[in-house]
Amino acid sequence: MSMILGVPVAVLSGQLLIGIINGAFYALLSLGLAVIFGLLKIINFAHGAMYMLGAMATVIMFDMLGLNYWVALFVAPVLVGVFGMLIEYFLLRRISGQDHIYSLLLTFGAALMIQGVLTNIYGVSGLRYAMPDAFKGGMNLGFMFLPYYRAWVIAIALVVCFGTWFMIEKTKLGAYLRAGTEDAQLMQGFGINVPLLVSLTYGFGVMLAAFAGVLAAPIYSVTPVMGSHILIVVFAVVVIGGMGSIAGAIVTGILMGIIEGLTKTFYPPASSAVIFLVMVVVLMFRPTGLFGKEA
Amino acid sequence: MNQPVNQTEIKRAILEQQTADARKKMILNGVLLAILLVAPFVMYPVFLMKILCFALFAVAFNLLFGFTGLLSFGHAAFLAAGGYTTGYLLSNFPGLTTEMGIVAGTLVATLLGLAFAVLSIRRQGIYFAMVTLALSQLVFFFFVQSEFTGGEDGMHGIPRGQLFGVVNLESNLNMYYFVLAVFIACYILVQRIVSSPYGQVLRSIKQNEARAVSLGYNVNRYKMLAFVISAALAGLAGSMKSVVFQLASLNDAHWHMSGEVILMTLVGGMGTLLGPVVGATFVVNIEYQLSQGPLRDWVDFILGGIFILTVLAFRSGIVGEIQKFMKKNLG
Numbered sequence: 001m002s003m004i005l006g007v008p009v010a011v012l013s014g015q016l017l018i019g020i021i022n023g024a025f026y027a028l029l030s031l032g033l034a035v036i037f038g039l040l041k042i043i044n045f046a047h048g049a050m051y052m053l054g055a056m057a058t059v060i061m062f063d064m065l066g067l068n069y070w071v072a073l074f075v076a077p078v079l080v081g082v083f084g085m086l087i088e089y090f091l092l093r094r095i096s097g098q099d100h101i102y103s104l105l106l107t108f109g110a111a112l113m114i115q116g117v118l119t120n121i122y123g124v125s126g127l128r129y130a131m132p133d134a135f136k137g138g139m140n141l142g143f144m145f146l147p148y149y150r151a152w153v154i155a156i157a158l159v160v161c162f163g164t165w166f167m168i169e170k171t172k173l174g175a176y177l178r179a180g181t182e183d184a185q186l187m188q189g190f191g192i193n194v195p196l197l198v199s200l201t202y203g204f205g206v207m208l209a210a211f212a213g214v215l216a217a218p219i220y221s222v223t224p225v226m227g228s229h230i231l232i233v234v235f236a237v238v239v240i241g242g243m244g245s246i247a248g249a250i251v252t253g254i255l256m257g258i259i260e261g262l263t264k265t266f267y268p269p270a271s272s273a274v275i276f277l278v279m280v281v282v283l284m285f286r287p288t289g290l291f292g293k294e295a
Numbered sequence: 296m297n298q299p300v301n302q303t304e305i306k307r308a309i310l311e312q313q314t315a316d317a318r319k320k321m322i323l324n325g326v327l328l329a330i331l332l333v334a335p336f337v338m339y340p341v342f343l344m345k346i347l348c349f350a351l352f353a354v355a356f357n358l359l360f361g362f363t364g365l366l367s368f369g370h371a372a373f374l375a376a377g378g379y380t381t382g383y384l385l386s387n388f389p390g391l392t393t394e395m396g397i398v399a400g401t402l403v404a405t406l407l408g409l410a411f412a413v414l415s416i417r418r419q420g421i422y423f424a425m426v427t428l429a430l431s432q433l434v435f436f437f438f439v440q441s442e443f444t445g446g447e448d449g450m451h452g453i454p455r456g457q458l459f460g461v462v463n464l465e466s467n468l469n470m471y472y473f474v475l476a477v478f479i480a481c482y483i484l485v486q487r488i489v490s491s492p493y494g495q496v497l498r499s500i501k502q503n504e505a506r507a508v509s510l511g512y513n514v515n516r517y518k519m520l521a522f523v524i525s526a527a528l529a530g531l532a533g534s535m536k537s538v539v540f541q542l543a544s545l546n547d548a549h550w551h552m553s554g555e556v557i558l559m560t561l562v563g564g565m566g567t568l569l570g571p572v573v574g575a576t577f578v579v580n581i582e583y584q585l586s587q588g589p590l591r592d593w594v595d596f597i598l599g600g601i602f603i604l605t606v607l608a609f610r611s612g613i614v615g616e617i618q619k620f621m622k623k624n625l626g
Contacts, residue, residue: 119592288411
């Protein structure tokens with residue numbers, strides 16, 4: 001069998017694939033964070049909880065209502081998105097215009113509450129979610145085996161990421177959004193309903209997290225604490241990419257997944273810390289992140 | 296020529312007011328001290344020491360958050376660094392006396408704080424919070440992987456040993472008075488820092504950083520020193536905690552601990568001296584009371600609720616609200 005740096009190619013490409021999958025999740029999650037931060041200047045500490053809610057909703061809807069994966073893929077993000085908009089309307093709106101730190105503290109409290117409720121109902125051990133039939137099996141690429149579901153996750157994550165980037169940077173709606181954050185009063189004067197726009201943006205960012213949650217349900221263990229583990233990593237990804245940079249979040253997310261996968265192959269003990277190490281190095285040389293503008 | 300007379304009279308009135316205020320404060324502090332001295336005869340000393348350690352942690356955090364306006368989301372790293380260092384030294388080098396272990400733990404936390412500060416101090420607001428959070432997570436993974444920490448199991452059976460090689464700290468009462476003395480010393484230190492010219496600059500940075508810069512202050516150096524002092528005191532709190540409980544665990548390094556110290560400071564009243572102490576007492580008590588009752592599974596939920604309530608409605612915290620009330624109603 002062929003080797004690269006003393007590691008069999010099959011092992012290396014397997015880890016690389018896992019890295020890209022994780023990277024797809026990082027990209028989706030950090031994209032949502034970047035949208036919410038970049039446009040609303042809210043640090044959404046509840047993002048991990050929303051991701052978890054997406055996954056939990058998928059499992060619960062299947063167990064109680066028999067709704068399948070495809071339905072969940074649309075319904076769960078919408079439900080969570082509406083929930084997020086309620087949080088925005090009843091809580092975050094009250095502190096808009098104040099120091100951004102309060103949004104961080106508020107969403108942190110909200111995350112604790114959401115996680116607390118679900119932990120009480122479902123415990124911290126994982127729920128099981130069966131792989132949808134359409135994705136059973138995989139294909140042999142010659143040098144490695146690619147399960148269909150993993151290929152699907154990568155593909156759909158890329159599509160959603162690109163779509164979001166396109167919408168915000170290239171369409172009229174995106175232009176309204178960016179203008180609304182630049183000068184809310186002026187936009188209001190032009191007859192644009194800025195508070196609604198803010199609610200929708202928060203809801204959309206949260207939907208992205210829930211969407212990632214649905215994608216995660218068949219392959220990761222679904223628990224009420226799954227979000228708090230990944231949240232900090234995603235924060236680091238956003239810092240590396242440059243806070244508020246949409247494209248930066250996507251590219252950095254996938255890149256960090258790959259780096260993590262490679263580290264797992266060559267030096268496993270460092271794999272959970274490597275992203276934070278990268279962050280330290282990036283901050284030393286580029287304090288605004290790889291794609292960030294001067295803040 | 297009435298004016299000079301008037302001015303001296305005004306000055307005298309101000310002076311009298313100040314001495315009256317100072318007297319009130321002294322009486323308040325005296326009463327608190329008396330309570331703290333008698334407390335271990337009424338309550339379980341280990342529980343009191345827990346409160347004191349967390350109070351010191353919160354006081355350290357408040358120096359940075361409340362007085363300088365920097366929200367660090369990584370202070371758990373210093374608490375844990377102090378705790379693990381002290382625990383490791385006291386467990387493995389029986390020749391060391393307790394205070395040497397504690398000093399070493401504090402030093403390690405100080406150096407770690409310096410490293411954090413170098414990497415993060417140029418960032419502002421939430422950027423600063425995220426960077427410190429990520430750095431503390433790096434420290435967390437280091438502690439998880441390192442063998443000397445005992446990983447997930449934590450470090451157990453840390454000997455309390457002899458203070459200065461003379462005082463036996465196995466006795467809870469001796470331990471309590473030692474922790475109390477350290478706490479009071481640190482509290483006075485922070486009080487002096489805050490009311491010194493240096494503290495005034497810190498406050499001005501919090502209120503209007505751009506103006507402080509334009510007045511010629513090297514803001515980053517002031518902030519950095521505040522960060523390092525805060526990290527050192529947080530490390531000291533961690534060191535003492537590991538000696539008190541004879542235990543150092545990953546809980547102290549987890550980012551939830553960083554969140555908890557924010558909650559303590561916020562609930563008690565950030566930017567006030569007594570606030571973090573009150574907040575720590577409040578949170579530690581609530582956690583203890585809840586864990587004893589039927590709501591024991593709802594601790595996180597309730598803490599989250601307190602967080603939201605504080606941010607929305609009582610942003611100046613318990614002490615801050617009382618101060619406001621006194622000012623309004625008692626002149």
